[in-house]
Amino acid sequence: MIVFDLECRAAGHRFEGWFSTNDDYERQRAAGMLSCPVCGADDVAKAVMAPNVGRKGNQLPEPARATPQASAPIPVASSVPPLPPEAVAMLRAVALAQAEAIKSSRWVGDRFADQARAMHYGERDHEPIHGQATPAEARELIEEGVPVAPLLIPVVPPDQAN
Structure with missing residues (x-):
């Protein structure tokens, strides 16, 4: 080719x-x-182009020269462009608001769907809660009209925190 x-x-x-x-x-x-x-x-x-000339089979590549390593991390090239400053500021604000909301709510773990459903149907008192739900449980809650929202930043369960 x-x-x-x-x-x-x-x-x-x-x-x-x-x-x-x-x-x-x-x-x-x-x-x-x-x-x-x-x-x-x-x-x-x-169009005019540079030829792609391969190295001869009997030539070895030059050995890499040792250079002092800087303590700063090497940036990784990415095909994803950086976010605009306005988007970064908005994400930061949402993350801070989420952190404040979690401080004033109670962790219910994997019982989230049951607890949210019980509050929605008046089987227990309303209170702010957060926890875990499977995608199927989350879909069912939304279909039932239970007001739920996913968290932007994943939350580490209290028993797994450092």
Whole structure:
């Protein structure tokens, strides 16, 4: 397989094309089978590209040189762009509000669905609670009209906290 950088002459969009041989590229170009994936223009030609020359089999890569390590962590490249400052501030505010709400509520553990349902149907007094529910239990509560909301930040059960 040969990979060519191609360019539409109409708008200058660059893209790759994979061909079995150079003759295959020429045949497809002459037949009008090539088009720009961005704008659809059919005036496509090879673009200038750097060749991919592999290392000779008898050459070893240069050994890595020892460099002093800094104590700061190495940033990890991510394809996810950073959040805008407004979104970060909003998430921080929601997390703080959640933390305050948890301080004034009672942990009921895996009995959350039963306790919330009992309060909803008047079988016990209302009070702020938090706990754990399976996805199926949460769906059932919502379908019954029980006012529940997932927590933004997961909560560690008190018996598992450090």
